[in-house]
Amino acid sequence: MMKTGLWKKVTGVALVGALALSLAACGSSSASSTKKADTKTGLAALKEKGTITVGMMAATPPYEYHLVQGGKDQIVGSDIQLLDKVAKELGVKYEIKDMDFDGLLVALQGKKIDMIISAMSPTAERAKNADFTDVYYKGRNVMLVRKGDVNKYKTAKDFANARLTTIKTSVQEGIIEKELPNAQLKLLGKSTEEAIDLANNKVDGALVDIPTAILLTRGNPNIALSKVYFEDPSAGAAIAMPKGTDPEIMKAINKVIKESKPQYEEWLKKATNNVKDI
Structure with a gap:
């Protein structure tokens, strides 16, 4: 059996500990509430x-x-x-x-x-x-060709087995795969690369949107817009x-x-x- 003095000391320590835990819990809850209040969304x-x-x-x-x-x-x-x-x-x-x-x-x-x-x-x-x-x-899309081939490619069917290029994962890639499934398709990363390959006879045509096509022909005198256009299906x-x-x-x-x-x-x-x- 504990002595009375010792019992009081133990009880006092227990109460102090309980109070400290209680304050800590309150502080934690308060900090948590403040954190939630400060969290912004949207x-x-x-x-x-x-x-x-x-x-x-x-x-x-x-x-x-x-x-x-x-x-x-x-x-x-x-x-x-x-x-x-x-x-x-x-x-x-x-x-x-x-x-x-x-x-x-x-x-x-x-x-x-x-x-x-x-x-x-x-x-x-x-x-x-x-x-x-x-x-x-x-917008709309147009097939670019070399200047000397403008009269060679008059319809989409003329590109049926041609060597074509466009941007990888672009809408134009999907157009070629759907409309010209037998064409040899070369996928590139940039439109400028398409123009270079076309001018150097590495491909027969490059499918791009009209504003880009105008600029590519302006910078490359050997290529031109064909008469073959494709609507944007997207x-x-x-x-x-x-x-x-x-x-x-x-x-x-x-x-x-x-x-x-x-x-x-x-x-x-x-x-x-x-x-x-x-």
């Missing part, structure tokens, strides 16, 4: 982040391309003008990560970039790995966001797209006129 979280990383293939003028002025290399184009307005609406700054087109969605899934603005079409396959905004532009060009993007963020971006659609055509024309070499 647009507020994005603004707090401050800067986003935007992925694009900056080799597709007039949409996005490198321009060196005064010794400074910058990326310009119609998509950049759209990006400026999107960033302003979201309340963030942006950094551009330039990469091949077929690596963009992989980078988005791997959280190496926060969005893609690169004239990307929201196909059903891509929608499995990304959320897409509303479409901001839709919805058009949209901005790709990570899967599960907060609806508030998507709403803000779509607001910008709706307001900018009439301007985008003008941005495209201006960017086309401003391209000197490609």
Whole structure:
């Protein structure tokens, strides 16, 4: 049996310990509550982040391309003008990560970039790995050929067994695979590479969108637009966001797209006129 003095000491220690645990629990609960209160989501979280990383293939003028002025290399184009307005609406700054087109969605899934603005079409396959905004532009496609072959290729059937090229994982790749399944298809990373291969007789035709085609012919006197056009079977060009993007963020971006659609055509024309070499 414990002595009375010892019992009092033990009881006192126990009470102090219990009180300390109680205070610790309260403190933990309070800190947890404060942390939860400070945690921001959606647009507020994005603004707090401050800067986003935007992925694009900056080799597709007039949409996005490198321009060196005064010794400074910058990326310009119609998509950049759209990006400026999107960033302003979201309340963030942006950094551009330039990469091949077929690596963009992989980078988005791997959280190496926060969005893609690169004239990307929201196909059903891509929608499995990304959320897409509303479409901001839709155009047509034309087959480029060497100048001396313009009269040789008058219809799509003339390209049935030809050597063709386009950008890997692009909408144009899908068009060729569907419309010209027997053609020998060479997939490349940049539109400039397509023009070089075509001019050097490594391929017979290159399928690109019309604004890009105009610029490629301007920079390469040996190639020309054929009379063979293909409609864009996709919805058009949209901005790709990570899967599960907060609806508030998507709403803000779509607001910008709706307001900018009439301007985008003008941005495209201006960017086309401003391209000197490609």
